[in-house]
Amino acid sequence: GIVLIFKSSEIFNFAHGQMLLIGAAMTWWFWSDEGMGLPLWLAIIVALLVSIGLGLLIERLTLRPMTGQPLLSIILMTLALSQFLQGLTILIFGTTQRNFPAIFSVTDPYKITLPFEYNGNPIIVILKQNLVWSFVVAMVCVIVLVLFFQYTRTGLSMRATAEDHETAQSVGIRINRVFGISWAIAGIIAAIGGILIATASGLDLSLSIVVLAAFPAVLLGGLESIPGAVIGGLLIGLAQGLVGLPNNDFFLGPETAQAIRNSTEIVPYVILLIVLVIRPDGLFGQKRIERI
Incomplete structure (x- = not known):
């Protein structure tokens, strides 16, 4: 979602987390007895429709009037928007944690026995169902987006707009419509x-x-690459998982290992800093050459 907005309008959306929160909150409200009490599948569909409306509303009321303004002003607008949406969510739903319906099992993991042994014992890989299916859904979304950009008229218009707004507009592409989509x-x-x-x-x-x-x-994968965002996410997740392994005591000592495990939250930013020093455009980002 962040890459998509940046590709089409060159805006870094700091309100994406609040849009994520509102989508989940609306699903809960449409599903729960405190709200509409709809079946889960219908609650998800209605919440997705509400999220479409929210995206269109944000673009039309807050960002379209900022057209032509300095980039810093637009970034500050998305930051203000994130705080507004966060406060609106608190006002409507409160601050109490809610029980969300379990779409996938959290307590019944998949167990895969590998054809290898360690100290005479078989190696068993344990995968949580919700994480596996979340990954599958994410990959399906990526494939759908790639096909959308590659083969649909609207997707091609969005790619053209991402390359050059003025040129796209000169050949008849409605820029505001592309931003809204x-x-x-x-x-x-x-x-x-x-x-x-x-x-x-x-x-x-x-x-x-x-x-x-x-x-x-x-940022690691590149702000203009959807596959790069996926690969960047996998690399960040893998690095956090390796740093948080409970078996590092043997190599590092218990105190050092515990200190490293406690630093898993900063691992993404350390990796990002290293990569941006070496390759500022990210692993799959496009280098831009502009005439001054």
């Missing part, structure tokens, strides 16, 4: 992400903070 799709992606995360951790206000770990992944 981009924000609508970003709303859908944010809602899907919020639903998947809330399934595992429940629904509370900290859900929006999850996106802070997505920023390094996006």
Whole structure:
């Protein structure tokens, strides 16, 4: 979602976490007895439609009037928007943590026995169902987006707009329509992400903070590359998992190993800093050459 907005409008959306939170909160409200009491599948569909409307509303009321303004002003607008949406969520849903419906099992993991042994014991890989299916859903979304950009007229228009706004407008592409569609799709992606995360951790206000770990992944892969964002996310997740391994005591000593395990939250930013020093455009980002 962050990459999509940046590709089409060159705006870094700091309100994506709050859009994610609202998508999950709306799903809970449409599903729960405190709200509409709809079946879960219908609640998800309605929440996705609401997220589309939210994306269109954000683009039309807050960002379209900022057209032609300095980039810093637009970035500050997205920051203000994130705080407004966070406060609106607190006002409507409160600060109490809610039980979210379990779409996938959290307590019944998949167990895969590998054809290898360690000290005479078989090696068993344990994978949580919700994480496996969240990954599958994410990959399906990526494939759908790639096909959308590659083969649909709207997707090609969005790619042309991302390359050059003025040239795209000169050949008849409606730039404002492209921006609106981009924000609508970003709303859908944010809602899907919020639903998947809330399934595992429940629904509370900290859900929006999850996106802070997505920023390094996006910057690592490249702001204009959707596959790069996926690869960046996998690299960040793998690095955090390796740093948090409980078996590092043998190599590092218990105190050092514990200190490293406690630093898993800063790992994404350390990796990002190293990569940006070596390759400022990210692993798959495009280098821009502009005439001054």
